[in-house]
Amino acid sequence: MQVEQISVFLENKSGRLSEVTAILTESEVNIRALALADTSDFGVLRLLVDDTEKARQVLKNNGFTVGKTNVVAVEVPDKPGGLHRILTLFYKADINVEYMYAFVRSSGDNAVMIFRIEKEDEAIDLLHKNGVNVIDGERLYTI
Amino acid sequence: MIHDIEYETMPREALEAIQLRRLQSTLARVYSSVPFYKKAFEEAGIVPSDIKTLSDLKLVPFTTKTDLRDNYPFDMFAVPMDNVVRIHASSGTTGKPTVVGYTARDIGTWSNLMARALAAGGAGRGDIIHNAYGYGLFTGGLGVHYGAERLGASVIPVSGGNTKRQVVIMKDFGPTIITCTPSYALHLAEVAEDVGVSFDSLTFKFGIFGAEPWSEKMREEIERKLNLTAVDIYGLSEVMGPGVAIECYEEKKGLHIFEDHFIPEIVDPKTLEPLPHGETGELVFTSLTKEAFPVIRYRTRDITSLNPEPCSCGRTHLRMNRVTGRSDDMLIIRGVNVFPSQIESVLMETEEVEPHYQLVVDRKDNLDVLTVNVEVSEGSFTDEVRGLQVLEKRITKNIKELLGVSAKVKLVEPKAIDRSQGKAVRVVDNREI
Numbered sequence: 045m046q047v048e049q050i051s052v053f054l055e056n057k058s059g060r061l062s063e064v065t066a067i068l069t070e071s072e073v074n075i076r077a078l079a080l081a082d083t084s085d086f087g088v089l090r091l092l093v094d095d096t097e098k099a100r101q102v103l104k105n106n107g108f109t110v111g112k113t114n115v116v117a118v119e120v121p122d123k124p125g126g127l128h129r130i131l132t133l134f135y136k137a138d139i140n141v142e143y144m145y146a147f148v149r150s151s152g153d154n155a156v157m158i159f160r161i162e163k164e165d166e167a168i169d170l171l172h173k174n175g176v177n178v179i180d181g182e183r184l185y186t187i
Numbered sequence: 188m189i190h191d192i193e194y195e196t197m198p199r200e201a202l203e204a205i206q207l208r209r210l211q212s213t214l215a216r217v218y219s220s221v222p223f224y225k226k227a228f229e230e231a232g233i234v235p236s237d238i239k240t241l242s243d244l245k246l247v248p249f250t251t252k253t254d255l256r257d258n259y260p261f262d263m264f265a266v267p268m269d270n271v272v273r274i275h276a277s278s279g280t281t282g283k284p285t286v287v288g289y290t291a292r293d294i295g296t297w298s299n300l301m302a303r304a305l306a307a308g309g310a311g312r313g314d315i316i317h318n319a320y321g322y323g324l325f326t327g328g329l330g331v332h333y334g335a336e337r338l339g340a341s342v343i344p345v346s347g348g349n350t351k352r353q354v355v356i357m358k359d360f361g362p363t364i365i366t367c368t369p370s371y372a373l374h375l376a377e378v379a380e381d382v383g384v385s386f387d388s389l390t391f392k393f394g395i396f397g398a399e400p401w402s403e404k405m406r407e408e409i410e411r412k413l414n415l416t417a418v419d420i421y422g423l424s425e426v427m428g429p430g431v432a433i434e435c436y437e438e439k440k441g442l443h444i445f446e447d448h449f450i451p452e453i454v455d456p457k458t459l460e461p462l463p464h465g466e467t468g469e470l471v472f473t474s475l476t477k478e479a480f481p482v483i484r485y486r487t488r489d490i491t492s493l494n495p496e497p498c499s500c501g502r503t504h505l506r507m508n509r510v511t512g513r514s515d516d517m518l519i520i521r522g523v524n525v526f527p528s529q530i531e532s533v534l535m536e537t538e539e540v541e542p543h544y545q546l547v548v549d550r551k552d553n554l555d556v557l558t559v560n561v562e563v564s565e566g567s568f569t570d571e572v573r574g575l576q577v578l579e580k581r582i583t584k585n586i587k588e589l590l591g592v593s594a595k596v597k598l599v600e601p602k603a604i605d606r607s608q609g610k611a612v613r614v615v616d617n618r619e620i
Contacts, residue, residue, distance in 0.1 A: 051570030053563050055600050081572045085579075085597050088570055104565075107602050111568045142571055160570070 045168045046114040047181045048096045049158070052089040053109040056082065064089060064103065071102045076185060077158055079145035090145070092117075092158065094185045116164055117147065117184050119154040119177035127157065133174055139167050149187045151179060156187070190306035190338065191299065194447045195502045202503060205447055207241050209475035214238055214247070217481050220265045223258055224483060244450065244473065245461050249484045252285060255425060260286040266479050276324045277424045277524060284324070287424050288479040294333065296476055300445050301334020301430035307443065307500070308418040309393030309436045310364045312339035317357060317391075319367035319375070320398065321347040321522065326428030327398050331366045334430060340364070347371065347522075350378045357389055365394045368522050369401040369409060369417075373553035376412040391415040393436060397422065397429060399519045400510050404619070406439075419509065425485055426472045432507055441494050441506030448476045451507060452484070453493055456514035467492045469514045470507065488515045516614055518548060520555045523592050527613045530559055530594075533585045539578050540564055545604045550618040557594040559586065562601045 054060045061080075068075060077092040093099045096112070103110045120126045134141060140162045147156035156179060161167050168178050179187075189195050197205075214235035217224040228234065231248045238244065255263055264271065272291050276284035289297065310316060316335045320327030328346055335342035343362060345353055353375060356362075365372065372394060379386060394413060397420035409417045421442050422429035431449060432442035444451050449472050453462045456469040470487045474480075490512040495505045518525045527546055534542045541562040549556045561582065569575060575598060582596045 049570070051568070053568055053575075053598070053600055055603060083572060083576060086575065086599075088572055088575070090570055107600070109563050109565055109568045109601050111570050113570045 045116070045178050045180050046164055047092065047117045047158070047179070047184055049113050049115045049160075050091050050093065050096055050100050050103070051111045051113060052091070052103060053111075054087045054089055056084065056086055061089065063106075064108070067102050067106050068093070068099060071098060073099045073102070076149075076187075077145065077147045079143070079158075081143065090143075092147070092184070113160065114164060116159045116161060116168060116171075117179040118157050118159060118171060119151050119179060120157050122150060122153055122155045126155070130157070130171070130176060133170055133176075134161065134167065137166070137170050139163050139170070147184070147187070151177075151187055156184070188306045188309075188311050189501060190303040195303060195443075195445075195504065197447070197503055199503055202446060203241060206450055206475060209447075210241065210244065210450065210473065211235065211238060213473070213475055213477075213481050214483070217265055217483060221263060221481075223254060223263060241450070244452070244484070247473075247484055249459065249471065249486050250482055251486050252425070252488070255285045256283055259283050261288065264288050264479055265481050266290055271479050273329075275326045275329075275424050275428065277326070285425060287326075290478040293478050293480075296448065297330060297427055297430060298333040298337040300427070300448060301330055302337040303334075303445065304420055304430040304433035305331070305334050305338050305340065305364070305366075305395065307433045307435045307502075308364075308395040308420065309416060310335070310338060310340055310395070314340040314364050314392075315360060315362040316340050316342045316364045316366060317345055317353070317360075317362035318342055319345050319347060319353060319365065319371060320429070325522070326422070326424045327368075327522070330422070330428040330430060331395075350375060351382060354379045354382055354384050357391075358384055361390045363390055363392050365391055365413070365415070366420075367394075367396065368398045369396040369405055370399060370521070370550065370553050370555060372396055372409050372413060372417075373405075376409075377552060386412060386414045389414070393418065395420050395433075398522050400512075402509070402619075421507065421510070423487060423489075425480075425482055426474060426487070427477065431472070435498065435500035435502065437500040438498055440498075441508050443498070443500075443502045443504040443506050444493075446504045449474055451493060451505070453491070454486075456488075456490070464493050464495045464505070467511070470510075486514075488513050488517060490514055518546065518557075518614060518616065520548065520557050520592050523590065525557070525590055525592055529590055530586060533582065533589055534561060537578075537582055537585070538564075539568075540582070540598070541601065543601075543604050545613060545615060547615045548618055555618065557592060559594045559596045560599045560604060561596060562604060563598050565601065 074094040079090045142160040227248045271288040273289040322328030394417045418434040422431040432444040452471040453468040462468045470489045489510045541564045543562040545560045547558040579596045
C-alpha cells in the first residue's frame, strides 16, 4: 500500500531545479506531486512521478544524487477537520510524521495527502480500521 | 638597535668559518645520537667527516616533515630526555603533531635570537610588549615572551583571543610594541574601532608580525590602521620557533636570517638541486647550535629567495624575501597549520560522504574562514533534511577535534567539485594577502 517517492539532493544555486524538470521532460516522466525542503546550503526535492524507476535512472545518469523512500498516500475528506482527524489518529498511536505534502489532484471528493511516517505498516492498518482510504501507487499515478 | 653587535655584524668570512665549525660539530653529533640521521647518512654513502667545506652540505640528505612524523614523538631528539626542559608541537600532515624539544641551553639560544629579532623590529629595554601570540604548544607566545625578557623589555603575556579585553589593556597599560599574527592585528583594529578606541590615541611604535604569510599591501593597511611601523618575523617550530629571521625596521626589505645559528639554502622543489642566491625555490634549513632537536637540511616547504646584498642596518646576515607560497598544499588558518590530507582522513571515516572535498579559505573581517565542501554519497543519501544537517554538524565537530580549527561544512552534489585533469582541486584560497 505504500508509494515510492524519489528524492533528489540539490545545491542551492540558480537553475538547478529547472535542470531536474528538463531531464524529466525529455524522458517524458510526469510529475504527480512534489515538495521541496531547503536549508541555506542545500535542498531536498521529493517527487512522486508516473515512472519512478525511469526517473531515478535518468536523474542518476545526469549526476544527481537520488534516493528512494516509501511514503503513504492518504485520502483526506476535503472539508474542515479532515486532516486534523488523521493527524489525531497518528498522534494517539504515537506515530511520528517526518513530513507531509499535498497531492496535486483530488480523488473524487477527497484531497490526497502524502505522508512520510514512522511505522508505515502499523499506520496503514490504523487508517484502514478507522475507515480512511489509503491509495496504492498504481492508482495514485493514474488519478 | 642591534642586540648582538659582534655576531650580527660579523664579516662574512668570519661568519662562514663559524658556520663550518658548528656544522661539522652538529653533523657529528646527530650521526652518533640520532639513529634516523645515522641511517640517512649511511644510505647517502657519507660520514660527517666528508663535509669539509660549507658547499659540501649539498651531499647531506634532506629531512622532511614526514621524517619527523615517522619518529614521533621523541625519536629525533639528540639528547636524553633528562636534558630536555621544554617541549613544543605543531600540527602534522595526518593529525599527528610534530614534536620538538629544547635543552636549557636551547632555550637560552632561542631567547637570545628572539631578543635580537625584537631589537631589529624596534624594541628595547623600557618598551612594553603586548604579546598576542598564542601561549601553549605553539612556539609563538613563549618564544616572544622569553626574548622580550632577555631583551629587558616588559612583556604582557596577553596571548590570543578575548579581543575586547586586549583593547582595554592596550589603552590602560600603554604598550609600545605589539606582537601577533598580521590578520589578528587587523582584527584588533576593527574591534578597537567598534568599542570607540582609536589606535591614534594609543602608544604603539612598532609591530612584529608573523606566523602566517602576508603581503606588502597588508603591511600598508596595518601601518595605517594601527599607526605603527610593521615588520615581518619568520620562524617554524621544527627549526626553532619565531626568531629564525627578522626584518630590520630601518629597511623593511627582506628578513635577516641569523646565519650564525642556521644555514639557509634554496633548492628547486622538484630536482632538489641547490639554487644560487636570488633564485626562487624551497627554503631549507640546517641548525648549527641546537642541542635537543637539531635539524639537517630540513625542507620547510616555504617558497622564497635569498638576498646577499649588504643592508643599511649594518647586519651582515643575508636576507630572505617574503614567503610567497608553499611547495606542498599546507594552509595556515588563523595560525594553525592545516593539511588537506587531515580533512581527508576525517571524511574517510565518515561513511555518508564521498572523500571528494574542496577547502575554500576566505578572509572575512580579517579572520580566516574555512569552508569544507563535501560531496554527498549516493548510498547513504537521506531524504530528510534533518539527517543531512546532523551529518554536517558531525563532520564539523570531528574536524574541530582533530585539527583544532573551526570549519563550515557544506554538502554539495556529487561531481560538483572541479576536477582538473581527473584530479580534484583541493584548495581554493581566496584570501588577499
